[in-house]
Every structure is written in structure tokens, then in C-alpha cells.
Amino acid sequence: MDTVLAITFKGGVVLAADQSNARSIISYQSNIDKIKELTSHSAMGVAGPNCDLVRFTEYIAKNLALYKLNHDGTQLSTKAQANFCRSELAEALRKGPYQVNLLLGGFDKDVGQSLYYMDYLAALEKVNYGAHGHASNFCLSIMDKEYRDDLSEDAALKVIDHCIHEIHTRFLISQPNFMVKVIDKDGVRVVKFGGDPADT
Amino acid sequence: MSYDRAITVFSPDGHLFQVEYAMEAVRRGSTAVGIKGKDCVVLAVERRALAKLQEARTIRKIISVDERSVLAFAGLTADARVLIQKIRVEAQSYRLTMEDSPSIDYLARYLARTQQQYTQRGGVRPFGIASLFCGVSSDDGAPELYQTDPAGTHSRWKAQVIGGRSAKSLREFLEKQYQDGMEETACVRLAVQALLEVVDSGAKTMEICVVRRGGKKEMMEEDAIETIVKEIESEQEEKRAPPGAASGGDPEYV
Numbered sequence: 001m002d003t004v005l006a007i008t009f010k011g012g013v014v015l016a017a018d019q020s021n022a023r024s025i026i027s028y029q030s031n032i033d034k035i036k037e038l039t040s041h042s043a044m045g046v047a048g049p050n051c052d053l054v055r056f057t058e059y060i061a062k063n064l065a066l067y068k069l070n071h072d073g074t075q076l077s078t079k080a081q082a083n084f085c086r087s088e089l090a091e092a093l094r095k096g097p098y099q100v101n102l103l104l105g106g107f108d109k110d111v112g113q114s115l116y117y118m119d120y121l122a123a124l125e126k127v128n129y130g131a132h133g134h135a136s137n138f139c140l141s142i143m144d145k146e147y148r149d150d151l152s153e154d155a156a157l158k159v160i161d162h163c164i165h166e167i168h169t170r171f172l173i174s175q176p177n178f179m180v181k182v183i184d185k186d187g188v189r190v191v192k193f194g195g196d197p198a199d200t
Numbered sequence: 201m202s203y204d205r206a207i208t209v210f211s212p213d214g215h216l217f218q219v220e221y222a223m224e225a226v227r228r229g230s231t232a233v234g235i236k237g238k239d240c241v242v243l244a245v246e247r248r249a250l251a252k253l254q255e256a257r258t259i260r261k262i263i264s265v266d267e268r269s270v271l272a273f274a275g276l277t278a279d280a281r282v283l284i285q286k287i288r289v290e291a292q293s294y295r296l297t298m299e300d301s302p303s304i305d306y307l308a309r310y311l312a313r314t315q316q317q318y319t320q321r322g323g324v325r326p327f328g329i330a331s332l333f334c335g336v337s338s339d340d341g342a343p344e345l346y347q348t349d350p351a352g353t354h355s356r357w358k359a360q361v362i363g364g365r366s367a368k369s370l371r372e373f374l375e376k377q378y379q380d381g382m383e384e385t386a387c388v389r390l391a392v393q394a395l396l397e398v399v400d401s402g403a404k405t406m407e408i409c410v411v412r413r414g415g416k417k418e419m420m421e422e423d424a425i426e427t428i429v430k431e432i433e434s435e436q437e438e439k440r441a442p443p444g445a446a447s448g449g450d451p452e453y454v
Contacts, residue, residue: 058296059296062292062293062295062296063292065292065295066288066289066292069264069265069266069288070285070288072260073264
């Protein structure tokens, strides 16, 4: 069961996700990247079957690229991107649903950082921090206690580290590797990962 | 007899009149010049005088299609808008299914195929558009220049002109002046020189875009264009001056 975590800080968003690709009793991979970059300043952490993860994120990303081309280089705001995702999930819900739970984080010049929580039934909520998967049972209380409005990037990364440590200690399923990314005014960048996605 | 003028069917002597009329619409459009150099392609487009109350920046004649490609068209603006939308969606569709960027050849062929389809279907008319489509196909690829026309043909060119009444004479001008493997500055100069034959002097009448090897696109600033225009005009002035004339008269003031 996938773990996706996210927390906002003053000037950006931290997204973290486990790196295991497993089904039933088999582990296929332990180095996949579940945090897909959508535009230069937004990314989406996705929990769910790999097929829906890939289909949904690539579809959204290409449509966002098309929007940018059609609008003279203007990118959709994070809020608009989140609402677009939600409406696509809602459309598909009663036709061929995507079984994905998302945390979409982004940075806009005018409003700063924002984080949106979405589930597979197309619920959407703007949040300061969030978690998907079984791990949410362990991590949300840590985030409740440690979140502040004026967190620095380092402090936010520490909160994520606390969450990951708790998962390693208390969660039954082994998730040794985590991918952590930060989105700020300079774009999306990888902070650290347990397994290199480039290793085939 | 006259039915072949209204829809795209063959005339008794083998003409597709609608396609030929569409090409006439292209001739009424503004001129666009494309020049391929060693590491770049230059697109230069005539910018016709706008109405005083119109916002100049909303009229774009050189349009981004994909990350590494641009398109300039001559003919009906509204038709161009529709075609460009189709090709943009196709480029993203290709990226979604193939997990790779489409080559310039692929997109040019798609554009041409679309234009041809509208010459062979009932109830539609051809697009009144000829286009100069250029870009690079890969990270280190050389730049390519393609042309499409209302008939739906596409071909690759080293230098080409579309639109305007003087396209034929401009093409002859390019054939004389073009050299293989030109550097960027030489390409831009040649493009400006060609356009100056048909437009009023000045940077405001031209829009120039350079696509470099590797895919970086750049629209030239008005000042840079103005400099080049002045250089070319002063050279032409000097050529026109009678031999042995004193070099009085400041070359800057033409």
C-alpha cells in the first residue's frame, strides 16, 4: 500500500512518497518515482496501481503542456491544475475510474505555495499537509502536532523525516526507500531518494 | 461544368479549382521567409500595418507548436488558428503515446495530411494556408525547414518564401543569395534582406524568430532587427552612390 506525504512551508511544498512497486506477495521494484512533475512549478504524489498512476499523470501533464502552448506561454495556476485533475477524475469516475489518490503541490508567483488533497472519488481540498495510504494513520498525528504556518524548508523536511521514521518503525509493510522532492520558486527538485529511479 | 468550382472535384482538364483558389488566398496573405543555416533556422514574417486601435501584441504570426518547433503561415488567419490547434494536440498526443517528442518530419507530414484530407471530403473547403514549419527533431539535431500548401504537399527546403504577391521573385532572390552552412547572423541578414524587398523599411514591419540546434527558440527584439535593417540599408545606399563620390553624408542617416 503506497505512502504519499506532503507538507507546505514558507515558500514551498515538500512531497514525499515510498518507492516500492509491489502486488500480492511480490515486489517488482523498490526504486520507482511516484511524484510526477506536471509543470515547471508543480508536482503530484500519487498512490494507487502503477497503470493508473502512469496513465493519469501523463495525461494531465500533456494537457497542461498543451494549455501552455495555446496560451502564449502562460501556465495554469496550481489551483486551476488541481481543479482540472479533479474534474477529470470525476468524469472518469462513472465510466472507467482512475484508482489514484493524489497530493498535488505547486508554487505560484502571486499566491506562493499551495497543496491540494484529492482522492479517487474526486474529492478535492486545499490543505497545509496531508498523507495517503495506511501510513496516514501513523503520520497525520505527527503532522498535526509539528506543523506551523511559518515552517522553514529544513523544518518541513524534518517533519517528513519524522513521518518516515515512524513508518519504518511501526508500519507492518516494509517501505525502505522514500523519494523526497521540494517545490519552490525555483521549480521542482529532488532532495533525496532511497533508490535511484534511473537504475533499470 | 461550374460545379467543379464550388467543391473540390476535378475539372475536365484535371484542375482542382478550389485548391487553386486556396493558393490564391495564400498569395493575398503576408510574406513569410524561412532560411536554414548550419545551426539554426530563421523565420521572418511581414507584419502588415495594423489598425490604430488594434493591440499589436495580440497579433502573433510566428507560433509555437511544440517545445522545439515553430510555424509561420501565409493566408487566412482563422484557418491557421484551426490548423495550429490540430497540430499542437497531435504533438502532445504523440508525446503521450510514444513517450518521445515527434520529429519535425512527422509533424510536417501530419499538417500536410490534414490539409489534403480537406481537399477530398464532401462539404468542406481546403485550408487557405501555406505554412513554413521549422524546428529540431532531437536534442542535438540540426534544424529543419518544411513547407506545406493548400493542396496538402509538404517538402523540405533550405530557404523558402510563402505568401505575398512577390513570392516568385523573392524565391529567385534567395536562390541567388543562399549559401549552404551559413552562420546565424548571415541567415538573419538574408531573411531581413529578402523581406525588405516587399515591406516598408523598419523593424516594426517584421517579426523574426530563430530556432537553434538543440531546440532553443528566440524571438528577436525590435532593437536588434532595427540595427540589422539599418546596416543593410546603408550598404545599399553606398552601392547606389555614384563611384568616386566623397563619403560625405553619414551612413546612419538614410
